[in-house]
Amino acid sequence: MRKHALLLYAFAYLAFLYVPVLVLPIFSFNDSQFIAFPLTGFTTRWYAALGADSAMLHALVNSLKVGTATALLSTLLGLLAARAVTRYRLRGTGAALGFISLPLFIPDIVLGISLLLLLGVAGLPLSLGAVVLGHLLVCVPFALTVLIARFEGFDRDLEEASADLGENGWMTFWRVTFPLILPGILASLLLAFITSFDEFLVAYFLSGTEPTLPVYIWGQLRFPERLPVVLALGAIILTTSIALVALAEYVRNLGVKRPMVGA
Amino acid sequence: MSFLSIKAVSKAFAGPPVVDNVDLEVPQGQFFTLLGPSGCGKTTLLRMIAGFETPDRGTISIDGEAMNDIPPHLRPTNMVFQNYAIFPHLNVFDNIAYGLRKQRLPKAELRARVEAMLATVRLEGLGGRGAGQLSGGQRQRVALARALVRRPKLLLLDEPLAALDKRLREAMQIELRALQRQVGITFLMVTHDQDEALSLADQVAVMSSGRILQIASPRELYERPNCREVADFIGQNNFFHATVKTIDADSVTVNAGLLGVVTLAKANVMCAVAPGDRLLLAIRPEDIAFDDAGLAGEIAAATFLGETSLFQVRVAGRSDPVIVSNYFDPPSKAVHLKFPPQFLIGLPEH
Amino acid sequence: MAEKGRNQGAENGYLLLAPTLLVMGLALAAPLALVAIYSLKTQSGIGLSDGWTLARYGEVLGRASYQVLFWRSLAVSGAVTLVTLVLAYPMAYFVAFRARRAKFLWLIALTIPFWTSYLLRVFSWKIILGFDGLINSGLMRLGLIDHPLTFLLYNPFAVVVTLAHAWAAFAILPIYVSLEKIDRALLEAATDLGDGPLRRFLRVTLPLSMPGVIGAAILIFVPTTGDYVTPTLVGGPAGSMIANMIEVQFGRIGNWPLGSALALVSMVAVAMVAGSFVLLARWAAAQVR
Known part of the structure; x- marks a missing residue:
């Protein structure tokens, strides 16, 4: 009986998660400009209008650029740091990790306005580059967590075995370390990309005249x-x-x- | 000049030295074993030979060439790691070929050498197996093949059989010995298992607390240990305190308390002595006999071991029981023990 | 280099760590220091006047309207955290212990909704809870009500529901991971020692999954306290939170020092609440015998 109750709950919870998400596509086929019930009829014209919406496509391209740059940079930084802390016994490792993870404990709005201040004081314009910098704050801690987990599961003997079999440090990295941590790298890239692609608040403060997709959508909601x-x-x-x-x-x-x- | 030459090598991490002023000479073509309890420094010594650790002091040379400044990947050694370190993303063939790729051999030759090595370790036809699909014994063979295919001057083995279960371990001991004879490469193995050391090695170095206690052939080590630690670590021994009375040209007479006055051959006394010195006499359980007369005692416990039984005999005037190994159970619990003098070994007391 | 020993090359380690620390220093430490500096200044025209003052903090802590916003932010966010965890725990438990071979499928199914834009997910609740939304039109169609319910939208309740939905994945996944890590032999041992299912859950499963619960709580509490989107879209005036006020100071009003002080105070408040929550949760877990 308890077993069935739990199963029932699981499906109810699933419904709670899915209903709001499925409402959206329904309205994308609804033949009315107003997002309200009752539905008025089926149409695909909103999809047809997509290609003509150059402002939105521009925002989409901006988001793809920012997401890609953020994913690559945060994974690279995460990779270096994860390697450093799992490979060497360094003094101050705990403090360094704490510092890098700090953005997880700071509301995004504070990150956004603090970078806004930095740009203002430095006399730099708002730009997609500034957005990438802001997104790195949010994504590097995630990338680091994922990659440290991967490096920790990695057997150091394998690198020694490679050196023992005649490969130098660089070749050992490419032939042994890299293939084995590749899943972690891909996970980090993916996680950072989605996070950046979906991030609104930091981009809202920093993107200036080049909106990312969430910033553009925010404008449209009005x-x-x-x-x-x-x-x-x-x-x-x-x-x-x-x-x-x-x-x-x-x-x-x-x-x-x-x-x-x-x- | 011996083949592997280790001179005055020391290594400390944080704290006391792990390897303390070790000298070691290994001739070419030998199966040489470093034996010692865990934490005695034997693995650190092995890792210094492979190049994974740098000695604080001393020199290591192989075939006359100093190794100290040569990184591991350029040394003429290869290693079988304790847990084998089989690359999980490569199959058996690619694991074995790993160390050959850099040599840019023609494809056919590479394949031929790997196949030949697969045959040597009896893994024919398993080249395509994934690393995750291997049994413990197979992983061990792959690790061996991967190291040997590079034709190292010296093969290092770090507890190569410890990860295997008992029966497989015994079978692999025989194979490992045969393999070493076949390839003729010098093997240097580290182990904490005395049976393994004794049955495999041409020579054994016993290590303890970072120092080498004795280097000898297995038989010599068993029959004539040079100190209490070796005598204790290899097999079982009974110890008796004694005081030197007189010294002749080829014998030493001692007063051994419960054992009375006994005369030992000088060759069986493992240290320099003078009259009045204290000595420790060691005798193996299988060298003590039940007899009609001799030291009286009572059997406190018996352990059946199959071929033999092990008896703990309580003796008046001694706190530890005397351990005796015998093929037959004596008729009664009250026994008399005989200690043939030719089996008594004199050891330094400290 | 890789061929060096395990205890060598600390310089290399610091060298590897340096780029990340540098970027984080530039993008995190320096800007936060600027926020602190600004919070001690006074806005004059489009610049700052000279001299240092604590007056902004006096305003932030003294004015009743700000206090209401702070308390509401913390209360709403606390409620969101609690509701999200309570709803997500049984779900995570189900996946970890009951889903068996369908485990992976369930995990995928639970994460797919979060591939939709955060903004659109929040907006969707506006459609569902709104005056002519899904719930109201549904209830009217069924004849249960004559007039649309107006208490659904534009209040703290709407904010809590929306955020509990938006952050669900951040609760399910950490709790699932910590449940999954529990050695099944421990549960068998508890049963063997005489615990029924409920006692076993309270004495073994729940305490051992606490790291996941605490992690999830922090992951949800911190960002939701500073959330801007949800209160703006579904909160209405009665549901607006501190982030809205910070945004206004940096946007329309243009009082950066005041905005900085608000940001710093909310950051410290969040850190203090989160910190005491962690201590409290650890203490509570230690009380289980």
């Missing part, structure tokens, strides 16, 4: 007649993400079945 197009884009992004996850999972399973790749 102009209801533009919203169905935004919802159409949201539906496409959601579908694409799910397809990508499914694809990644499929590829991962392929890898598992190949006898060449062990545990």
Whole structure:
């Protein structure tokens, strides 16, 4: 009986999670500018209007740029730091990790306005570069956590075995370390990209005249007649993400079945 | 000039030295074993030979070439790691070929050498296996093959059999010995298992607290240990305190308390002595005999071991029981013990 | 270099650590120091007047309207944290202990909703709770009500519901991970020693999953206290929070020193509440015998 109660709860919770998310695509097919019930009819015109919305596409491109740069940089920084703390017994490791993780304990709005102040004092313009800097604050702690976990599960003997078999430090990294921590690197890239792609508040303060997609959407939320197009884009992004996850999972399973790749 | 030459090597991490002023000479082609309890410094010594640790003092040379400033990947040594360190992202073939890739051999030759090595370690046909699909014994063979395929001058083995279960371990001991004879490479193995050391090695160095206590052949080590620690670590021994009475040209007479006055061959006394010196006499359980006369005692406990039984005999005037190994159970619990003088070894008291 | 021993090359370690620390120093430490400096200044025109003053802190701590915002932010965020954890725990428990082979499928299913834009997810609640939203039109269609319910939207309740939905993944995943780590033999041991299912849960499972619960609580409490989007969209005037006031100071009003003081005070308040929560939770976990 308890077993069934828990199962029932699990499905109810799933519904709680999905209803708000599924409402959006429904309205992207609704033949009305107003996002309100009752539904008025089926249309695909909001999707047709997507291609013509150059401002939105521009914002999308900005977000892809910022997301890519943030993902690459935060993973690189995370990689270096994770290597340093798992590889060497350094004094002050705890303090350094604490400092790097600090943004997790500071509300985004404080991060946003503090960088705004920095740019103001330094006389630098608001830009996508500033947004990337802000997003690094949020993403490096995540990247570091993911990569440290991966490095800690990594057997140091394997690097010594490689050196013992004649490879120098650099080649050992490419032939042994890198392939083995690759899943961690991919996870870090993905996590940082999604986080940046979806981040609003920091970008809101720092993006200036080059809005990212969330900043653009925020603007549209005040102009209801533009919203169905935004919802159409949201539906496409959601579908694409799910397809990508499914694809990644499929590829991962392929890898598992190949006898060449062990545990 | 011996093949592997270690001179006055010391190494400390934080605290007291882990390896303390060690000298060691290993001739070419030997199966040499470093034996000692865990924490005695034997693995650190091995890692210094491989280049993973740098000696604080002293020199290590292989085949006449000083190794101190040579990084591990350029040394003529290869290692079998304790947990084998098989690369999990590579299959068996690629694990074995790992150390050959840099040599840019023609494809056919690379394949031939790996296949030959697979045959040597009896893993024919398993080249395509994933690292995760190997049994413990197979992982050990892959680790061996991966090291040997590079034709090192010296193969280092760090507790290579410790990860295997007992039966497999015994089978692999025989194979390892045969393999060493076959390839003719000098093997230097580290182990804490005395049976393994005694059954495999040409020579054994016993280590304790960072120092080498004795270097000898297995038989010599067993029959004529040079100090109490070695005698204790290798097999079992009974110890009796004694005082030197007189010294002749080829014998030493001692007063050994419960054992009375006994005369030892001088060759069986492992240290320089003078009359009045204190000595420790050691005798193995299997060298003590039950007899009609001799030291009286009572059997306190018996352990059946299959071929033999081990008896703990209580003796008046001695707190520890005397351990005796015998093929037959004596008829009664009250026994008399005989200590043949030719089996008594004189050791320094400290 | 990789071939050096395990205890060598500390310089290399610091060299590897340096770029990250440098970036974080530039993007975190320096800006925060600026916030602290600004909070001690006075706005004059578009610049700052000379001299130092604690007057901004007097304003921030003294004015009743700010105090209301601070307390509401902490209270709403505390409620969000509590509701999210309570709702997510059974879900995480289900995945860890009951889902068996479908475990991975459940985890995927639970994370997919979070691939939608955060803004749109929050906005969606406006559609659901609104005057002519999903709930009201549904209830009217069923004939249960004649007029739309107006208490659903534009209040702290709406903020709590919306945030509990928005941050669900941050509760489920850490709790799931800590439940998954529990050695199943410990649970069997508890049963073997005479605990029924409930006592076993309270004495073994729950205490051992506390690290996940505490981690999730911090991950949710800190950002939601400073959330700007949700109170703006679904909170209404009665549900606006401290971030709205900070934004106004840096935006329309242009009083950066006051905004800086507000930001610093809220940061410290969040840190203090979160810190005492962690201590309290550890203490509570230590009381279990």
